[in-house]
Amino acid sequence: MDLSLMIESLPRLLEGAVLTLKLLLLTELIGFICALPLGILYANGSRAARTPIYAFVYFFRGTPLLVQIFIVYYGLAQFDFVRQSVLWPWLRQPFVCALLACALHSTAYTTNILRGAIQAVPAGEVEAARACGMSAFQVQRFIVLPIAFRLMLPAYSNQAIGMLKGTSLASTITLMELTGVANTIVASTFQPYEVFIMAALIYLTITLVITRCFKYLEYALSKHQRPLKSSAAIPGQVRHAD
């Protein structure tokens, strides 16, 4: 092990990690915004609305992310109308292509997770909301979606970690994110262990931070489900939780 190389390569790797994080955050942001209406439609919509969403989700979940990235980056350039369109200055950039492919991939997974969570909302809660006279919109907005959001968190955190690992594929279309930088350093020094292990440690740290954030979010959102403080549990001394 060459420790000095590990320390020497750290600044460049961290620079790559910044790009990785940028790609990940934008991917998850776009993915979540797009998945929100799709997931609601997928869970509640008519068959005509569900079928195209089903096909979309099935395609993006059933094919490798690498193929999706290549279709966007290399594939779209095959068509003249794409190259002549106003979007071409963006679509020729590897970052935009990686972001587009990753965001579509993320949308498909998140849509499926959200649908599962909406369907897992206890029927009694919905019935109670209707009995209170809530409109269909109010039921979704104030009852179903908040509960579904909490229920989807564990699966969503897995999806976010999967997406973090997915961003490494952007290195195949010349984007210099963490894996891309590591690969470049290895190509010039040919000391794969030091550099790749250093990159792996950075990925592990990011994974750990993501896991912690979701754990905290889950904890914060399930306040009403936690047992009361021990003094309140004594019979006859029942106190309301604050």
Place this chain on the structure above:
Amino acid sequence: MTADLFQGWGTQLFWGTMVTLKVAFLALAAGLVIGLLVALAKLSSSRFLRAAGDLYTTCIRGTPELLIILLVYFGSTVALSAALRWIGGPNTSFEMPALGAGVLALSLVFGGYAAEIFRGAFLAIPPGQIEAAKAFGMSPLTLFIHIRLPLMWRYALPALGNIWISLIKNTSLISVVGLEELMRVSYIATSVTRSPFHFYMLAALIYLLLTIANSLGIEWLETRANRGVRRV
């Protein structure tokens, strides 16, 4: 019609798909063994084995598959060259074959995920089943092979099916180190025919066919594994 669809690349794509399947099944076999061993380590009474198992699954599940493939491919080339020099061989660099490196890397990944699934499945076995087997006088080995393994299998199957599908998709990453599987063949085809959208879409559809066929296979395995379970 078919000639037009494949533009003369049908045979290559077929053999590329075969290489993809070969890598996937080899990594599955090795990965199941790794997963089972690591799961047993995580469940063992030795604190050292438990810590080692936890370290393994945490590291594998927190790093990108692509990075692991690159590490194994370039790392094993360096290690093998050093080993060759050490035993007095020629001072040349020995290149690890992409197939071997890819299978090794993907089985390490599969093993990491499978270990967590197996661990959970072992813990899900109702204690009464184990007690009953002990009451029959089964030796620990008999109990493991005839009671624990088949029962664990039933609990593990749905989750194993998911990581098997991921494994099939992850084989595409080995194309990065030059193995001529489906993805690499499509890449070569696009550089000749200059129709990337067509060939990558074709590759995507072949992957889709593989994942659909395998989901059906897993469903069949699940019904088979649950044939002894009473339905309410």
